[in-house]
Every structure is written in structure tokens, then in C-alpha cells.
Amino acid sequence: MSYSRNKPSSLSRLTQHLDVIRQRFRKTIINSNVAYAALLIIGVVVIGSLGYSLLEGWSLLDSVYATIITITTVGYGDLTPETPAGRVFSIFFTLIAIGVAGYALSTVAVLVIEHQQIRVKQMMEERKMKHIADLNDHIILCGGGYIGKRVAHELYQTDTPFVIIEPDENILRWTLLYLHQDYVAKKLRQFHHLDYVQSDTTEYERQDIAELAEHVGVLYLQEDNTDDAALMRAGIERARGLITTMEDDRDNLFTVLSARQLAKHLNNPRLRIISRLVDEPNKRKLRAAGADAIVSPNVMGGFQIASSLLQPEVAAYWDYILSECEETVRFIELYTDHHPELIGQTVSEIRERYNRIVIAIKRNGNYIHVPDLATVTEKADILIAVGTL
Structure with a gap:
């Protein structure tokens, strides 16, 4: 009794498994150009083999052989259709077979190229993330x-x-x-x-x-x-x-x-x-x-627009060093604590030795604007200078 009760359940589960396999197979075929091309090749081989076997009376091996050499366009010439029906079939089959073979070959080539591109992108991504980590x-x-x-x-x-x-x-x-x-x-x-x-x-x-x-x-x-x-x-x-x-x-x-x-x-x-x-x-x-x-870019932009009218040459020079100048000229901040060699130097000496024009010094929270050339730098000073990078 227990066997009879379990049997329908087992058959039901088997049917469900087969249905799942069928759906997955169908989905794979639909979504995969390679699988679709493979099915076309198999279909062409089957049709060609059956056609030659029925129309020419060839053996299964000879029919498959003739089909393969037709698809691959080798054409050794040792097997040729002799009946009118076989020749007509061979004409249309050759055209179809060559088309299917070309489609399959191009599909495989695209797959190989895409795989290579994916691999290259993966390598570039790995290299990029390694650089970021460093x-x-x-x-x-x-x-x-x-x-x-x-x-x-x-x-x-x-x-x-x-x-x-x-x-x-x-x-x-x-x-x-x-x-x-x-x-x-x-x-x-x-x-x-x-x-x-x-x-x-x-x-x-x-x-x-x-x-x-x-x-x-x-x-x-x-x-x-x-x-x-x-x-x-x-x-x-x-x-x-x-x-x-x-x-x-x-x-x-x-x-x-x-x-x-x-x-x-x-x-x-x-x-x-x-x-x-x-x-x-x-x-x-x-x-x-x-x-x-x-x-605020709006504030900075407004200031630059006004400067372009009020002090056009200053604005033009600023635009020049930002966009056209071959040298990178910028405002530079120099901390004497980080550059102890600057401590005790005059503004004039810094200009001569380091090619830096000091336009301000921040000392004890206050700014010294346009310091005299004889001004001596001290420890904990921050120099605002102009120079090339």
C-alpha cells in the first residue's frame, strides 16, 4: 500500500524535474547564440544525411560524410549525387549549409572576441584596484x-x-x-x-x-x-x-x-x-x-568676471597661466617647520635661491602682506609664494 501511495508522488517529482530541465535547456538555447548555432549545425547534418540517404540510397556513413564535406566546403568529389532529385537537393542544401556554417563560424568568433575583451577588462579592473590599494x-x-x-x-x-x-x-x-x-x-x-x-x-x-x-x-x-x-x-x-x-x-x-x-x-x-x-x-x-x-563657484566666478573688467591684464595673465602657459605657475604655501632650511632666510634670499616670490607670511595667526625683502622668516611661519612647480 505504501508503494502505491508513493508512486504518484515519485512520478510527479520526476515530471517536475524533467520540466525544470526542459525549461532551463530552452532558456539556454534561446539566450545562447552558440547553442543556437550548434543546433543549426546538428539540424543541417541530420537533414543532409537523411536527404542523401533517401534520395541517393547511400549508407548512413556515406551520407554523413557527404554532408560534412558540403558544410565545410571541402568537396573531395568522391561522392556526387547521380539522381536528378539528389542534384536538386544538393544545390539547395549546399547554399543552406554554407550559410549555416558561416553563421556558426562568425558566432564562435564573436564569442572568442567577447571572451577576450571581458578578460582584458577584468585584468584592467584588477590592475586599477591594485593601484588604488597602493x-x-x-x-x-x-x-x-x-x-x-x-x-x-x-x-x-x-x-x-x-x-x-x-x-x-x-x-x-x-x-x-x-x-x-x-x-x-x-x-x-x-x-x-x-x-x-x-x-x-x-x-x-x-x-x-x-x-x-x-x-x-x-x-x-x-x-x-x-x-x-x-x-x-x-x-x-x-x-x-x-x-x-x-x-x-x-x-x-x-x-x-x-x-x-x-x-x-x-x-x-x-x-x-x-x-x-x-x-x-x-x-x-x-x-x-x-x-x-x-x-562657491558662483562667488569665485563673479569675482573673476568683475576682475576681467576692472583689471583686464591681471585677469588675462591668470587665465594664461591656468590654460596656456607651458610652465605650471601656481600659488605655493611653504611651512618653515617642514622646510627648516628656510628658517632665518630673508625674503630676498628665498627668491634668489629657491625661485619663490613671497607675497605674504602668516605668523602667529596674522598675515604680513607683501613683506619687505629684508624680512627674516621664523619658525612656524607659513609662506605664501608664487612659483613654478
């Missing part, structure tokens, strides 16, 4: 876009190690392109000269993100820049600074808060956080979240 005392840049690419360019020009975190592929691509010297040179020629010659830059713009980043030599994470996990993968525990340049103060605020909490949790109190400010009322919130400095 970074120390670097900068994490959260956000690309108009402001982010300018920040990235300045870090790139000054040889400062950094990691870009940007989830949007298009924004990330334009940020990386802004660091590509050949691309920028072509764009500058197009913008600055009125010869109306359009430079072809599609080669760079269509390049894969990973290849573009490796060519430029920049590390990136195409991830959510407000995610704690992304900040940790970027090495926030070893970073000396983090910059947020997103267009929404809420994203900047969330990132600043997360970064400050992670820095405390991971014992990195030296992390300096700089945040972009979009709306002035949010400045207090960003400061409370842990931002060390808050910069």
Missing part, C-alpha cells in the same frame, strides 16, 4: 561635470595622486577626456581659431572608459559617490583630502557627512574635506557636517 596620501574627487573636471585637471597638472568617483558614464568620460592632451589640443584649436576647421575627435569620444582612463593615467570608480563602500574602495582611510563637486548640495552634504564619519571610524583625522557650495544658505550645514572648507 595609493597613500592621495585625494578623492567625488563628482565630475564642469567643476569636477576643472578640479581633476588641476590635480592632474600638479601630479597629485587622486581617484575620481562618478556614477554617470557620460560625465566620467567627459571628465577623463578633459585630461587627454591630444583631445584637448584639438578642441582648443577648434575653439580658439576662426578657420572653421572641424577637428575629428570621435576616436577619443567613443573610447571605452577603462581604456581612456588607462591612457590618461587616472584612477576612477564608476560608482555612487555618496556610498560609504565606494569611499572605502577609494582608500579614504589613507587619503589626505576629499573634494565634493556635485551639483546638488544634498549630495555634497551627504558625502561630507559620510566621509567625516568614516575618517573618524578608520582613524584618519588628517582628512581634509573641501565641498562645493551651490546655494549660500547651505553653507552652515556643510560646515556642521564636517567640511573644512566650502567653495
Whole structure:
């Protein structure tokens, strides 16, 4: 009795297993071009073998042999159809077989190429993550876009190690392109000269993100820049600074808060956080979240626009050293505690020996503006100078 009760249950389970296998097989066939091509080849072999066997009366071995040499276009000539029906069948079968064989070959070739591309991308990703893991005392840049690419360019020009975190592929691509010297040179020629010659830059713009980043030599994470996990993968525990340049103060605020909490949790109190400010009322919130400095591009842009009118040559020179000058001229801060050789030197001696023009000295919390050439530097001074990097 127990056997009769269990039998339907066993058959039901077997039927279910077979149905699952059938569905998986069907799904695999539908989703796999290789499996589909293999089925086509098998179908062609079966049809060809049956056709030759029935129409020509050949043995199964001879029929399969004739089918294979037809598919592979070898055509030894030792087996040829003799009946009119066999010849007509051979004409149509040869056309179909060659088409199927070409499709199968191209499918396999695509599979091999795709597999190789995936492997190359995996290797590039592993190499990138290893480089990020080796970074120390670097900068994490959260956000690309108009402001982010300018920040990235300045870090790139000054040889400062950094990691870009940007989830949007298009924004990330334009940020990386802004660091590509050949691309920028072509764009500058197009913008600055009125010869109306359009430079072809599609080669760079269509390049894969990973290849573009490796060519430029920049590390990136195409991830959510407000995610704690992304900040940790970027090495926030070893970073000396983090910059947020997103267009929404809420994203900047969330990132600043997360970064400050992670820095405390991971014992990195030296992390300096700089945040972009979009709306002035949010400045207090960003400061409370842990931002060390808050910069408003609107304020800086307004100042530069006014300067372009009031002091055009100063503004023109500033624009020149930022965009066209072959040398990297920048404001530099020098700590005498870090450079003890500067202690006891006069401003004039620093200019002659180190090619640095001191324009201000911060001493005991106060600034000495345009110090006299005979001013002697002291311990704990911070020198604000102009020079080349």
C-alpha cells in the first residue's frame, strides 16, 4: 500500500524535474547564440544525411560524410549525387549549409572576441584596484561635470595622486577626456581659431572608459559617490583630502557627512574635506557636517568676471597661466617647520635661491602682506609664494 501511495508522488517529482530541465535547456538555447548555432549545425547534418540517404540510397556513413564535406566546403568529389532529385537537393542544401556554417563560424568568433575583451577588462579592473590599494596620501574627487573636471585637471597638472568617483558614464568620460592632451589640443584649436576647421575627435569620444582612463593615467570608480563602500574602495582611510563637486548640495552634504564619519571610524583625522557650495544658505550645514572648507563657484566666478573688467591684464595673465602657459605657475604655501632650511632666510634670499616670490607670511595667526625683502622668516611661519612647480 505504501508503494502505491508513493508512486504518484515519485512520478510527479520526476515530471517536475524533467520540466525544470526542459525549461532551463530552452532558456539556454534561446539566450545562447552558440547553442543556437550548434543546433543549426546538428539540424543541417541530420537533414543532409537523411536527404542523401533517401534520395541517393547511400549508407548512413556515406551520407554523413557527404554532408560534412558540403558544410565545410571541402568537396573531395568522391561522392556526387547521380539522381536528378539528389542534384536538386544538393544545390539547395549546399547554399543552406554554407550559410549555416558561416553563421556558426562568425558566432564562435564573436564569442572568442567577447571572451577576450571581458578578460582584458577584468585584468584592467584588477590592475586599477591594485593601484588604488597602493595609493597613500592621495585625494578623492567625488563628482565630475564642469567643476569636477576643472578640479581633476588641476590635480592632474600638479601630479597629485587622486581617484575620481562618478556614477554617470557620460560625465566620467567627459571628465577623463578633459585630461587627454591630444583631445584637448584639438578642441582648443577648434575653439580658439576662426578657420572653421572641424577637428575629428570621435576616436577619443567613443573610447571605452577603462581604456581612456588607462591612457590618461587616472584612477576612477564608476560608482555612487555618496556610498560609504565606494569611499572605502577609494582608500579614504589613507587619503589626505576629499573634494565634493556635485551639483546638488544634498549630495555634497551627504558625502561630507559620510566621509567625516568614516575618517573618524578608520582613524584618519588628517582628512581634509573641501565641498562645493551651490546655494549660500547651505553653507552652515556643510560646515556642521564636517567640511573644512566650502567653495562657491558662483562667488569665485563673479569675482573673476568683475576682475576681467576692472583689471583686464591681471585677469588675462591668470587665465594664461591656468590654460596656456607651458610652465605650471601656481600659488605655493611653504611651512618653515617642514622646510627648516628656510628658517632665518630673508625674503630676498628665498627668491634668489629657491625661485619663490613671497607675497605674504602668516605668523602667529596674522598675515604680513607683501613683506619687505629684508624680512627674516621664523619658525612656524607659513609662506605664501608664487612659483613654478
